[in-house]
Amino acid sequence: MQVDIGNALSDVARPGVSEGALERLDERVARVHERIERGMADDEFGYAALNLPETTDATEIREAVEPLTDADHVLTVGIGGSALGAVTVSRALGLDGHAVLDNVDPAETRRVLDALPLADTAVHVVSKSGTTAETLANFLVVREAMTEAGVDWTERTVVTTGADGPLRAAAETEGLPALDVPEGVPGRFAALSTVGLVPAAILGGDVEGVLVGGRAARESLALSLFDSPAYAYGAVCYALENRGATTNAVMPYLESLEPFAEWFAQLWAESLGKDGLGQTPVRALGATDQHSQLQLYRAGRHDKLVTLVQSSERPDVPIPETDVAGLAYLGDGETTLGDLVDAEFAATEASLAAAGQPNVRLTVDPTPEGVGELLVAMEAACILVGELHGVETFTQPAVEWGKRAARGLLGGGEFEEADAVAEKRRLVVE
Known part of the structure; x- marks a missing residue:
């Protein structure tokens, strides 16, 4: 470069x-x-992202996705760093057939699913915590759509997540191939990891060259x-x-x-x-x-x-x-x-x-x-x-505030951030 x-x-x-x-x-x-x-040498949080070209195991990724490599399409279900890096890599490599659900707009979700030949589609679900509301909601919708289309979603799905959480539990229960999100790496820095390279690997891309x-x-x-x-x-x-x-x-x-x-x-x-x-x-x-x-x-x-x-x-x-x-x-x-x-x-x-x-x-x-x-x-x-x-590059407190507010509004727990929604100042013109 x-x-x-x-x-x-x-x-x-x-x-x-x-x-x-x-x-x-x-x-x-x-x-x-x-x-x-120093941060790279000590594998410190955030700095560890720059070690991914060395620590990411392309062979592990290829072995995990091997049952899915007959697919001509990949659907990434994730949001933010769990999706953008993967789309960037696959598009930059010139790979066709990569779709993404990274929002919960109902019309877009339906459009994407209607456009995909689900029997010929591999699904990659990505959430580090395994609790990301948008990702899990879309995954449930995808599962239902595949079932209604007569497709066994358990045979078409690979998961990338943390060691614990609902997504890891679902993978273990259903026998899904599961890869680990890299430790100490914020999602937006994770493109050269399991998070970003799985779709390209399924579609036959040169992930080794990327590394x-x-x-x-x-x-x-x-x-x-x-x-x-x-x-x-x-x-x-x-x-x-x-x-x-x-x-x-x-x-x-x-x-x-x-x-x-x-x-x-x-x-x-x-x-x-x-x-x-x-x-x-x-x-x-x-x-x-x-x-x-x-x-x-x-x-x-x-x-x-x-x-x-x-x-x-x-x-x-x-x-x-x-x-x-x-x-x-x-x-x-x-x-x-x-x-x-x-x-x-x-x-x-x-x-x-x-x-x-x-x-x-x-x-x-x-x-x-x-x-x-x-x-x-x-x-x-x-x-x-x-x-x-002199800022904390690897944190995202403003993003987390919004996540807590949304979760509270949906009944996912008691979060004081949700109370701020009711306090919104209004000046409505109709």
């Missing part, structure tokens, strides 16, 4: 960061790197941001946030990486949104959003960093020749769709720079190794930013 931070420097952008400021910040990066290395790429990213971490793409990206994000770029718009120019932007949004928001700090992540897609969001990114407030993601290579499609006036520059028999998207990427990048809007270019390899490298690099960048800010 390569990171180009040139368009985030102060002689190009405002806000921008000078090379001198980055050199001063590099002293802090070195100290943080030493802290991260190899993750190891490469880990090995590229260094004492200096100028020697580490992950730290270079994290340090620039931190510096620009302190200078007013409180939004980070992530814009991949590959459809296969559109889920990556969603995964990144959870990683960045849930990890760094604390103590009045944290960039707000925004999801965009190139070249589609050049025709919409780019208007704001170029001509709006100077409070944004745009992260542009491109592939180092891609399969291509030639644009057919045409005699239509005005289209000869496209249909000349030589230009391809790849040429067009590359030109649009370059134009967007130059457009932002010309307007003084900071942007960073990430160039990734379109291989399993490249996918693993990208995900681990972004995790390391996130941890770096959290350390520089």
Whole structure:
């Protein structure tokens, strides 16, 4: 992976960061790197995520899912980090047939189930606690739908969960293959584990290659941001946030990486949104959003960093020749769709720079190794930013507050957070 931070420097952008400021910040990066290395060496909570490329056992995953590899479709039932990483990996690997239930919108749940050939679908249920309300509710709906379709759901289901809880108990009772959620790893950091790799393994993806790429990213971490793409990206994000770029718009120019932007949004928001700090992540897609969001990114407030993601290579499609006036520059028999998207990427990048809007270019390899490298690099960048800010990167107290409130409203226990619902201030206009 390569990171180009040139368009985030102060002689190009405002806000921008000078090379001198980055050199001063590099002293802090070195100290943080030493802290991260200690955390990895001791397998501390959160830092253990960066060990997953080494500790995840691809053979164990393949053995667990082997009875399901005849399926052409996989349905992940999970939410947040229990689903986003898996979708990101499978889509980035170009694997078709991966659906997800990561919400409890009844209409969407019904649409997904109606669209799937359930007899040809493997189900992967993911919940670390085994008590996640949305996941368990959807799983019960899926079980019923499969039974009504004449499918033995126990023969089509694999579970990833903690050592205890209702989901583990159900797996043991029904004889389901069950994998362990990695210890000490928050869900949003668990893409390179059983949590994120099971669907890809069922669909025949190269999960071993993903882990190899993750190891490469880990090995590229260094004492200096100028020697580490992950730290270079994290340090620039931190510096620009302190200078007013409180939004980070992530814009991949590959459809296969559109889920990556969603995964990144959870990683960045849930990890760094604390103590009045944290960039707000925004999801965009190139070249589609050049025709919409780019208007704001170029001509709006100077409070944004745009992260542009491109592939180092891609399969291509030639644009057919045409005699239509005005289209000869496209249909000349030589230009391809790849040429067009590359030109649009370059134009967007130059457009932002010309307007003084900071942007960073990430160039990734379109291989399993490249996918693993990208995900681990972004995790390391996130941890770096959290350390520089001095926040608790691996916790999510605001998320847990909402979970307790919802559980209390549904009769799942006495939670004072649920009382706040009745205290809502109202000003209704009809």
